[in-house]
Amino acid sequence: MNYNFYPGPSKIYPQVAGYFQEAMDLGILERNHRSNAFQDLFSSTKILLKSKLNIPLNYEIVVVSSATECWEIIAQSFIRNKSYHFFNGAFGEKWADYTQKIHPETVKKPFELNENPLPHSLDKNTELLAFTHSETSNGTAISESFQKQVRAQFPDSLIAYDATSSMAGYEFDWDLGDIWYASVQKCFGLPAGMALMVVSPKAIERAKEINESEHYNSFNFILKNVQNNQTHHTPNIANVYLLNRLMQNIENISSIHQNLKERKEKFYNELLKIEKLKPLIPSSEHQSDTIFCLKGEKEFIQDLKQEAEKEGIILGNGYGQWKEITLRIANFPAIPNKHYIDLINFLYRF
Numbered sequence: 001m002n003y004n005f006y007p008g009p010s011k012i013y014p015q016v017a018g019y020f021q022e023a024m025d026l027g028i029l030e031r032n033h034r035s036n037a038f039q040d041l042f043s044s045t046k047i048l049l050k051s052k053l054n055i056p057l058n059y060e061i062v063v064v065s066s067a068t069e070c071w072e073i074i075a076q077s078f079i080r081n082k083s084y085h086f087f088n089g090a091f092g093e094k095w096a097d098y099t100q101k102i103h104p105e106t107v108k109k110p111f112e113l114n115e116n117p118l119p120h121s122l123d124k125n126t127e128l129l130a131f132t133h134s135e136t137s138n139g140t141a142i143s144e145s146f147q148k149q150v151r152a153q154f155p156d157s158l159i160a161y162d163a164t165s166s167m168a169g170y171e172f173d174w175d176l177g178d179i180w181y182a183s184v185q186k187c188f189g190l191p192a193g194m195a196l197m198v199v200s201p202k203a204i205e206r207a208k209e210i211n212e213s214e215h216y217n218s219f220n221f222i223l224k225n226v227q228n229n230q231t232h233h234t235p236n237i238a239n240v241y242l243l244n245r246l247m248q249n250i251e252n253i254s255s256i257h258q259n260l261k262e263r264k265e266k267f268y269n270e271l272l273k274i275e276k277l278k279p280l281i282p283s284s285e286h287q288s289d290t291i292f293c294l295k296g297e298k299e300f301i302q303d304l305k306q307e308a309e310k311e312g313i314i315l316g317n318g319y320g321q322w323k324e325i326t327l328r329i330a331n332f333p334a335i336p337n338k339h340y341i342d343l344i345n346f347l348y349r350f
């Protein structure tokens with residue numbers, strides 16, 4: 001049996017194989033992206049996403065190529081001079097770095113693993129605050145109570161969340177952010193090559209005011225296309241189709257998130273019995289529901305990964321400064337509950 005707990009690219013929902021065959025049979029993959037066939041597909045995909053992920057109807061959904069591209073789109077189209085980037089891991093830091101190349105005034109606000117970011121000292125007129133909702137590199141996440149605090153403190157700023165390893169797993173309170181984005185090869189359980197950006201009316205307004213139009217992926221140009229159910233370039237039609245079929249068939253996000261939370265609780269409870277493996281993030285307030293990051297002695301981690309591989313279990317390597325002493329386990333909805341029971345049993349045996 002094959003077990004894939006890698007946090008990205010990750011386990012793909014098994015039904016995707018059938019959806020792909022359907023797309024071939026329907027001929028949709030060979031249709032022009034300005035055709036009615038594609039426009040209907042795209043329009044129904046956005047409606048399904050809003051319904052299954054409980055996205056407010058007045059938010060807009062656009063498709064682009066990757067989360068990395070979102071970093072650049074946000075810098076180009078939603079920021080005039082300066083944004084504040086709060087991070088405690090590699091992805092948040094990269095987002096800040098890419099933004100800084102476009103806006104030298106970008107401010108970096110690193111914070112520790114077991115604390116909330118500290119936006120207290122910022123000016124109320126701050127243009128944009130950037131957070132990594134679930135930091136895939138170390139298994140931390142921004143809690144909803146903290147999100148509420150930030151929204152209340154900065155009613156006029158844009159708040160952007162990198163939700164690459166949490167969108168389609170977490171039930172978000174979308175109003176707490178203005179720009180949310182994710183590529184689909186992680187928590188969505190789809191093949192790589194596409195990302196979604198979910199954008200509030202306030203963010204759309206801001207992009208219009210800034211009126212940036214220098215790039216093929218300037219947000220205003222993307223938006224103009226999306227409002228006609230089209231895209232600014234030939235999109236990943238296969239992934240749009242797979243996403244559409246997946247959204248038709250999954251449960252509402254509130255039951256998906258509930259299941260992930262129960263699975264997480266069970267997993268961490270069982271983990272207490274394994275002495276040599278501890279969560280990198282001890283406090284549940286700062287732990288991600290979708291990425292488990294476990295730490296141990298370097299040699300133990302090495303041996304464990306080797307043995308897992310022999311048994312057909314793919315675990316995620318540690319990342320950045322935690323590379324040698326941690327391993328990462330995705331808690332994504334495409335992975336069946338049974339696989340976590342088998343994983344715990346493997347850990348006991350080991």
Ligand SMILES: *Cc1c(COP(=O)(O)O)cnc(C)c1O
Nearest residue numbers: 066067068091136162164165183
């Ligand atoms: C994987 C990941 C990215 C990068 O995604 P790409 O699709 O490779 O651009 C960005 N942010 C987070 C939090 C991620 O986990």
